[in-house]
Amino acid sequence: MSIRDIFWLSYKDLKEKRLRTALTIMMVVIGVASIVALMSQTAGIGASIQTSLESLGPTSIVLTSTRGAGFTAADLSKLSSIPNTSAVIPILTGRGNILSGGQNVSVTIIGISSQDLQQVLGSVNFYQGGMYQDTITPSAVLGYDVAFPSSASGKQVASVGQPATLMITGQNGAALTLPIVGILQSYGASTMPTDTGVILSMPAAQLLLHRSSYNIIMVKASNTSTVNGAAQFITDIYGSSVSVTTTQQLLQTAASVIGSISLLFLIIAGISLIVAAIGIMNVMLISVFERTHEIGILKSIGFKDSHILTIFLSQALLIGVMGGILGILAGAGISYGLTALAHLAASHQTTPTAQSGAVGVRAGGAGAGAQSQSSGLSNLSYEPVFDAGTIAIALIVAVVVSLIAGVYPAWRASKLQPIDALREL
Amino acid sequence: MEDYSLRVSNVSKVYHSGEVEVRALDNVSFTFKKGDFAAIVGPSGSGKSTLMNILGTIDKPSSGEVYIDGLPTSEITGDRLAEFRNKKLGFVFQAFNLINGLDAEKNVELPLMVNPMDEKRRKAKADRLLTKLGLGARLQLKPTQLSGGEQQRVAIARALINDPVIVLADEPTGNLDTKSGDEVVSLLRKISREDKVTVVMVTHNLETTKHCDKIIYIRDGKLEKEVVK
Numbered sequence: 001m002s003i004r005d006i007f008w009l010s011y012k013d014l015k016e017k018r019l020r021t022a023l024t025i026m027m028v029v030i031g032v033a034s035i036v037a038l039m040s041q042t043a044g045i046g047a048s049i050q051t052s053l054e055s056l057g058p059t060s061i062v063l064t065s066t067r068g069a070g071f072t073a074a075d076l077s078k079l080s081s082i083p084n085t086s087a088v089i090p091i092l093t094g095r096g097n098i099l100s101g102g103q104n105v106s107v108t109i110i111g112i113s114s115q116d117l118q119q120v121l122g123s124v125n126f127y128q129g130g131m132y133q134d135t136i137t138p139s140a141v142l143g144y145d146v147a148f149p150s151s152a153s154g155k156q157v158a159s160v161g162q163p164a165t166l167m168i169t170g171q172n173g174a175a176l177t178l179p180i181v182g183i184l185q186s187y188g189a190s191t192m193p194t195d196t197g198v199i200l201s202m203p204a205a206q207l208l209l210h211r212s213s214y215n216i217i218m219v220k221a222s223n224t225s226t227v228n229g230a231a232q233f234i235t236d237i238y239g240s241s242v243s244v245t246t247t248q249q250l251l252q253t254a255a256s257v258i259g260s261i262s263l264l265f266l267i268i269a270g271i272s273l274i275v276a277a278i279g280i281m282n283v284m285l286i287s288v289f290e291r292t293h294e295i296g297i298l299k300s301i302g303f304k305d306s307h308i309l310t311i312f313l314s315q316a317l318l319i320g321v322m323g324g325i326l327g328i329l330a331g332a333g334i335s336y337g338l339t340a341l342a343h344l345a346a347s348h349q350t351t352p353t354a355q356s357g358a359v360g361v362r363a364g365g366a367g368a369g370a371q372s373q374s375s376g377l378s379n380l381s382y383e384p385v386f387d388a389g390t391i392a393i394a395l396i397v398a399v400v401v402s403l404i405a406g407v408y409p410a411w412r413a414s415k416l417q418p419i420d421a422l423r424e425l
Numbered sequence: 426m427e428d429y430s431l432r433v434s435n436v437s438k439v440y441h442s443g444e445v446e447v448r449a450l451d452n453v454s455f456t457f458k459k460g461d462f463a464a465i466v467g468p469s470g471s472g473k474s475t476l477m478n479i480l481g482t483i484d485k486p487s488s489g490e491v492y493i494d495g496l497p498t499s500e501i502t503g504d505r506l507a508e509f510r511n512k513k514l515g516f517v518f519q520a521f522n523l524i525n526g527l528d529a530e531k532n533v534e535l536p537l538m539v540n541p542m543d544e545k546r547r548k549a550k551a552d553r554l555l556t557k558l559g560l561g562a563r564l565q566l567k568p569t570q571l572s573g574g575e576q577q578r579v580a581i582a583r584a585l586i587n588d589p590v591i592v593l594a595d596e597p598t599g600n601l602d603t604k605s606g607d608e609v610v611s612l613l614r615k616i617s618r619e620d621k622v623t624v625v626m627v628t629h630n631l632e633t634t635k636h637c638d639k640i641i642y643i644r645d646g647k648l649e650k651e652v653v654k
Contacts, residue, residue: 005538016526297522300483301536301583302511304504418483422522 001307010315013287021319024283028323028398029330031273035394036331038265040384041338046258048382053250059086059221061231064243070213079219082233084226089116090214091192092205098146098198099165100180101157105149109168110197111205111214120192120218129160129182138178138204140164144186145195158183166198168208176208273397277405280319284312284409288416295413296421309414316406317399324398328391335384342382429492430590430623431457431480436489438475438646449475450486451646457625457639459590462617464626464634467643474595476643477627481593482510494590511539515584515622517613519596521576523568523583529555529575530564533582540587554582558612574605581612585620592616594626598633606633 014021063079065071071090079088092111097104114131118124124131127147132139147158158164160180167175178200187194206212219234221227231246238244288295295308438450449472457463467473478484479491482498491498493513501509516522523532533551555564558578568576577597584592594613598606610626610633617624626633634640642649 001539002541002544004544009538012526293522294524297524298535299507300481300510300516300522302507302539302587304507304539306504307539419478422483422518 001303001310006307006310006314007318009311010318013291014315014318017287020283024280024319025323025326027276027279028273028320028402029327031269031276031401032324032327032394032398033331033334034269034272035266035397036328036386036391037334037338037384038269039262039390039394040331040335040386042258042262042265043385043387043390044335044339044382046254046262047385049254049258050251053247053254057220058224058247059227060247061219061221061227061234062245062247063217063219063234063238064245065215065241066243067241070211070215071217072213075217078237079217079234082219082230082237084222084230085219086222087119087218087220089119089218089220090202091116091120091216091218092202092209092211092214093216094205094209094211095169096198097167097169098142098158099167099175100146100162101152103149103152103157105146105151105157105196107143107146107166107196107198108193109166109205109209110192110199111202111209112199113202117199119220121187121194125185127183127185129180132181132199132201132204134201134203136201136203136207138176138200138208139181140166140178141182141184141199142180143184143193143195143197143199146198147183166208171210273401276323277401280316280402280405281409284316284406285412287315288312288409288413291413292416292421295416296418296423299416299418300422305414308416309410312410312413313403313406316402316410319406320399320402321395323402324395327398328394331394332384332386335386339382339384428458429456430459430461430494431625432492433476433480434490434492436476436479436486436491438472438479438484439487449646450479452489453643453646453648454489455641455648455651457591457623459623460617460621461623461638462614462626462636463623463639463641464628464637465641465643466628466631466634467649468629471643472646473627473629473643475646477593477595477625480591480625481514481516482506507539511536512587513590515587515589515592517577517580517584517592517594517597519599521568521573521580521600523576523579525568528565528567529560529571529579529582532568532579533586536583536587551582551586554586555579558582572605573601574608577601577605577609578612581609581616585616585622588620589622591623591625594624596628597626598628598630610636 063071076088076090079085089112094109096107096109098107112120113134114124115134117131127144129141132141142158142164148154148156158180160182162180163177164180165175165177184194184199200208202214219230221230227246227248231244234242235244298308433453433455436450436453437448440447440449453476465473465476475484479486480493482491482493482501485499493509496509498506498509524535527535530548530551533555534547537547537550552561552564555561558581560575560578560582563571563575568579571579577600581592584594592613597609597613601609613624613626614636616622626637628634638654640652640654642651
């Protein structure tokens with residue numbers, strides 16, 4: 001019997017029972033769409049976090065003081081003398097609010113030298129204006145979301161040349177009016193909360209925040225092979241008074257968190273596929289029951305057990321393939337929909353996420369650092385990632401699950417005795 | 426080579442219902458030759474349908490043997506039995522037993538699907554046969570779009586498509602009006618004459634047997650009498 005005839009006989013039955021077939025396929029679609037949507041979402045978020053962390057550079061080591069005192073010039077000098085390091089970047093952060101164009105926007109105040117900002121961001125891209133002077137006179141570069149806050153529906157509320165009033169949290173309403181010299185382009189996911197930051201020169205930030213120290217230092221190792229050695233060196237110097245995190249540690253932690261989330265999602269998708277399998281088996285058993293007489297006819301005219309088995313199995317295969325393909329398409333659609341929703345939700349948040357640990361590293365180590373990165377999803381710009389492997393696996397799983405579900409009904413059909421089957425009317 | 430296309434030798438069929446033994450067929454023997462137009466006649470419950478199932482190899486006798494084209498059918502099992510049915514036998518049922526989802530042409534093609542035959546040749550053969558049986562204009566119609574007589578002619582075409590040795594027709598006129606029934610009986614008789622196929626018709630209607638060459642009368646599972654014309 002030709003494969004064409006087998007599939008034709010299977011297809012005509014599925015076509016005859018259109019509604020039932022559609023509902024059965026829908027079960028597979030839900031399972032496969034869950035896999036594709038959830039996996040592409042976690043892969044997209046993971047890739048975005050990874051890109052974000054990688055923008056720190058694979059050679060970055062981030063130091064956060066776990067004591068209140070922070071770092072001093074002596075620490076910078078000490079760290080500069082560590083072998084196999086190429087740069088030591090001090091960063092000072094604080095929190096505040098900025099009043100501009102009638103909008104009150106929560107911001108992260110970031111003090112960093114213009115040269116160091118270049119090193120951290122890779123390249124400094126301005127929407128408007130330019131860089132501040134590294135002097136004590138306060139002038140600010142605003143992150144994109146500060147100038148175009150979502151609370152103003154993305155309308156520009158601050159412009160270069162205009163003054164803005166900055167209120168610093170924890171200083172009894174102390175406020176300062178400072179000129180805006182530049183507005184950065186949107187950086188999306190970034191090592192610093194750049195888009196929600198008011199960035200100043202280090203002396204100006206120290207003046208405003210009343211601090212002579214820094215709360216974060218970024219050390220650049222000379223190359224990737226010396227990162228761990230340098231990080232260990234720093235840990236040996238500071239002990240537990242400083243949290244030392246490398247980009248690689250953050251990446252590992254992020255990968256581990258994403259892996260756990262992916263596993264959870266896979267289990268959920270797996271459960272929906274098991275439900276689909278039970279549904280398929282149920283529908284196919286009903287089909288065998290309904291077609292008993294037809295099976296009897298086929299056997300009386302010379303169809304073998306193996307022919308009947310193959311016809312029913314190919315029906316399960318068709319359900320699996322159709323469900324798999326439609327599930328992949330539906331999953332992709334759902335995934336893009338979820339991403340759009342996430343972006344919409346982010347744009348409607350009135351208070352941007354501002355972490356005091358500006359570069360995504362908080363006291364408590366790498367794990368906490370990774371959490372602070374991932375918790376900043378409102379700032380996280382991501383696109384779903386459709387990996388060919390995941391799509392292939394989703395399709396294979398759909399087909400295999402459908403075939404497994406079809407084995408028992410097909411076997412039952414093939415073992416029907418023609419005399420018993422013909423009696424059924 | 427045996428002269429008979431069908432030889433039934435001491436066939437019995439016994440069913441057990443708890444302690445009770447029911448003898449549906451009791452030591453039945455007869456023969457049909459190639460090209461015979463034969464009938465098995467008996468009242469309801471006489472065992473003629475059981476006998477028909479045994480002749481069609483879809484049921485097995487408790488004892489005795491059925492030889493078709495000289496071959497002892499009890500020795501054929503599994504896939505070989507399916508092949509045997511496909512090649513040597515054709516079935517015509519009272520309720521036509523066509524597959525409703527398939528058109529007349531595809532219904533007739535079905536027995537050929539299990540053989541390695543080119544689809545074009547298969548289709549041509551089915552079309553030729555249906556045209557010969559007067560259904561040339563009805564090839565693409567589904568069974569539900571055909572009259573009872575037409576459906577039975579499609580079933581006859583399906584039975585003949587593999588050039589069988591025997592066509593077994595179980596009450597072929599049972600669901601038809603008198604005119605259509607007469608047409609079907611005439612057609613079966615014509616087939617036996619022209620194609621040299623043994624046609625065995627099971628019926629309780631003596632009127633349909635008037636053109637038969639041989640009539641086997643069954644009563645209470647036993648061969649009551651055998652009439653040769």
